[in-house]
Amino acid sequence: MKALVLTAGKGKRLRPLTTDRSKSMLMLAGRPVLDYILNSLEDNGINDVVVVVGHGREEIIDHFQHGSDRGLKIRYVIQHEQKGVEHAILTARDELEDSDQFLLVNGDVLVESDMVKRTLNNHKNMNADITMLVTLVPNPEQFGTVRIGKNGVVEQLVEKGGPDRYVSNYAVAGVSVFSTDVLPILEENETMEKTVETMISSGKKVTAAVWEKEWAEFTWPWDILKANRIIMDRNLRGRGSFIAESATVHNTVVLEGPVYIDEQAVIRPGTTIRGPVYIGKKVYIGNNSLVRDYTCLCDGVHIGYAVEVRNSMVFNGVDVGRMTYLADSIVGANSCIEAGAQMWNWRPGSEPLFLEENGEKIRIPLKKFGAMIGDNVVIGVNSSIYPAKRLGGGSVIAPGCIVDRDIPPKSAVSTKQELVISKLDETESC
Numbered sequence: 521m522k523a524l525v526l527t528a529g530k531g532k533r534l535r536p537l538t539t540d541r542s543k544s545m546l547m548l549a550g551r552p553v554l555d556y557i558l559n560s561l562e563d564n565g566i567n568d569v570v571v572v573v574g575h576g577r578e579e580i581i582d583h584f585q586h587g588s589d590r591g592l593k594i595r596y597v598i599q600h601e602q603k604g605v606e607h608a609i610l611t612a613r614d615e616l617e618d619s620d621q622f623l624l625v626n627g628d629v630l631v632e633s634d635m636v637k638r639t640l641n642n643h644k645n646m647n648a649d650i651t652m653l654v655t656l657v658p659n660p661e662q663f664g665t666v667r668i669g670k671n672g673v674v675e676q677l678v679e680k681g682g683p684d685r686y687v688s689n690y691a692v693a694g695v696s697v698f699s700t701d702v703l704p705i706l707e708e709n710e711t712m713e714k715t716v717e718t719m720i721s722s723g724k725k726v727t728a729a730v731w732e733k734e735w736a737e738f739t740w741p742w743d744i745l746k747a748n749r750i751i752m753d754r755n756l757r758g759r760g761s762f763i764a765e766s767a768t769v770h771n772t773v774v775l776e777g778p779v780y781i782d783e784q785a786v787i788r789p790g791t792t793i794r795g796p797v798y799i800g801k802k803v804y805i806g807n808n809s810l811v812r813d814y815t816c817l818c819d820g821v822h823i824g825y826a827v828e829v830r831n832s833m834v835f836n837g838v839d840v841g842r843m844t845y846l847a848d849s850i851v852g853a854n855s856c857i858e859a860g861a862q863m864w865n866w867r868p869g870s871e872p873l874f875l876e877e878n879g880e881k882i883r884i885p886l887k888k889f890g891a892m893i894g895d896n897v898v899i900g901v902n903s904s905i906y907p908a909k910r911l912g913g914g915s916v917i918a919p920g921c922i923v924d925r926d927i928p929p930k931s932a933v934s935t936k937q938e939l940v941i942s943k944l945d946e947t948e949s950c
Contacts, residue, residue, distance in 0.1 A: 521640075521697075522619050523566045525557060526608045527627035528574025528599040533740055533877060536894030536912045537852055539929060542576035543738045544627035545583070547835050549751045549798045550782070550818050553738070554580065556632075556751075557625055558592065563633035564640060566623060567592050570615045572608045574599040606712055613703055621699050629694030630736040630747040632754070636695060642729035643697040646672065649724040650702065650716065653695040655731040662739065663691035664712075666728055674726040677716040693731050699724075740875070741892045742884060744850055748833055749814045752796040756780060761795070782819075806842065824859065832890070841901070849890030852897065852913060860902040865890040873908045876926055884908055894929065 531538035537546060544554040554571075561569060569587065573580055573596050580596075587594035597612045609624070616622050623640070625631055635653055643651035652674065654666055665686040667676040678687045701724075702715060709715045720726055736747035756778035763769060764783040773787050777795030785803045787793065793805075794812035800819040805811060810828045817823070817834050824842035833850045840846060841859035848865040851857070865888040867873065873889050874881040891905040894913030901919040905911070912929030921935045 521566055521621060521623055522568045522570060522616060523561050523623040523625060524609065524612055524616065525554070525569060525571045525625045525627050526605060527554060527580060528572050528577075528602050528608055529628065530575045530602055531628070531738070534738060534744075536910055536929065537741065537744070537850060537892060538576070539894055539913050540576060541579055542573070542627070545576060545579050546738060546744055547816070547818050547833060548630070548744070548748050549755065549780075549816050550800045552583065553630065553747075554584065554627060556630065557627065558584070558587070558590070560631045560633045560636045561623075561625075562590065562592065564636045566636075569594045570597060570612050571595070571627075572597050572599050572612050574602050606706055606710060606715075610703070610707055613707075616700055617703065619700060621697055624696045624698055626694035626737075628738040630738075630750060631695060632733075634733075635693070635731055638729050638731065639695045639697055642672070642727060646725065646727045648697070648727040649699045649719060650674075650726040651697045652677075652726070652728055653693040653731050654690040654728045655693045655735045656689050657691040657735075658689070660686040660689050660691055663737070666690050666692065668728050672727050672729070674716070674728050675720070677713050677726075679711065679713045690728065690730070693735055694737060740882070740884075741850060742886055742889055744833055745814070745831060745848065748816055749831075752798065752814055752816075756796040756798075800836075818853075835895070847890050848886070848888045849893065851891075851893045852895035854895055855893055855897040855899075857893075857899045858901045858903075858919070861899050862904045863890040864904060864907050866907060875908050 527542050527544040531543040545552045569592055599608050599611045639651055639653045661683045664679045665688050666674045667687040669675045676687055678685055705718055706715045709718055734750050736743055761779045763781045766783045767781045767785040769787045770789040772789045774792040779793050779795040779797045781799045782801045785799050787805045788807040790808040791805055792810050797811055798816040800817055803817045803821045805823040806825040808826045809823055812830050814831045815829045818836045820837045821834050822839045826843045827840055828845050830847040832846050835853040837854040838851050839856045844857055844861045846863050849863045873884040875884055889908050892910045896914050897911050898916045900917050903917050903921045906924045909923055910926045912927050914930040915927050916932050918934035921933055927933055
């Protein structure tokens with residue numbers, strides 16, 4: 521069986537993290553999302569993979585090549601205009617029509633091996649024409665949903681479209697098996713919703729396989745932190761710690777809970793690592809720092825003296841200066857956060873947090889959420905970033921700024937300061 525993986529979308533709601541990269545290249549515990557997808561396919565014996573690429577395709581192709589190093593045969597199809605899932609599938613039609621069926625995987629979903637296995641087994645056991653993996657969600661209006669009848673047979677699919685556009689709390693979870701008979705029907709109907717309706721009415725069998733474990737789709741920035749937590753719980757909790765032989769961990773470093781410390785990492789005296797925590801290759805953590813609770817430091821990250829990092833995803837090559845506080849935040853590659861900077865992650869009185877998106881305020885479903893920092897951003901000494909603010913890639917924040925709004929890409933941000941000198945009243949002297 522062939523697998524079709526869709527990675528072409530622009531991921532606008534995840535910007536600035538996806539300004540120049542595909543959602544499939546977001547990092548989770550030190551690896552791109554697409555890496556987890558390909559591993560799940562390998563684990564289920566699927567080695568023939570077609571990847572639909574578009575936005576950020578150069579990075580995907582350069583990173584994964586043609587898959588020969590991992591026993592895969594990867595071919596790439598370019599979707600030049602991002603016109604949705606249906607258009608992406610039809611873009612790859614020529615690569616699929618020599619097979620009876622294909623596995624479809626959305627590249628913006630955290631896919632585990634058991635998700636693929638369950639979908640394939642259900643499809644075979646039910647002798648189905650279409651099988652969709654589904655999962656229960658509390659916010660079905662944000663997803664495509666299905667109504668399921670007896671014996672797991674799907675009676676209706678409704679694609680995402682707002683508070684009046686869902687038929688159950690079962691969301692489509694991004695892994696499906698299709699008969700290639702669907703391709704001409706999809707071309708005729710243009711939408712997956714109408715295509716499934718047509719197949720059901722013509723007597724084709726459409727079934728659902730249910731996924732009961734935690735699941736993550738990358739729609740909003742906080743979904744990245746959720747997926748990172750799921751990965752760390754799966755891969756670290758209950759399995760003990762790993763420390764590479766080439767890593768240098770001073771004997772005064774305190775390790776609490778499961779940690780993963782990769783090759784040539786250096787952790788200086790007085791530091792505490794409170795897991796689950798992932799520390800990538802050639803990471804440096806300075807003296808007396810505290811790194812804890814689902815933090816991921818990707819390859820080449822440099823952490824200065826007395827820094828605290830909590831529940832944050834820090835991409836490759838980031839430099840964090842001394843005495844900085846970084847919590848519940850996501851930092852793009854090769855950014856520099858200078859000494860004493862503070863990423864605020866909550867409001868006094870625990871007031872709700874909101875994300876500005878196209879003029880709308882989207883309530884964040886978390887009590888704490890910090891900054892979203894693009895690639896190649898510089899944050900100056902002693903600057904403070906308000907919760908849930910986005911700093912566009914290539915921006916420079918001058919020292920001492922308090923950033924209380926989103927910053928567009930490639931912006932220079934500074935604050936006006938007036939130095940006032942007056943004669944000291946004798947009654948005010950010490």
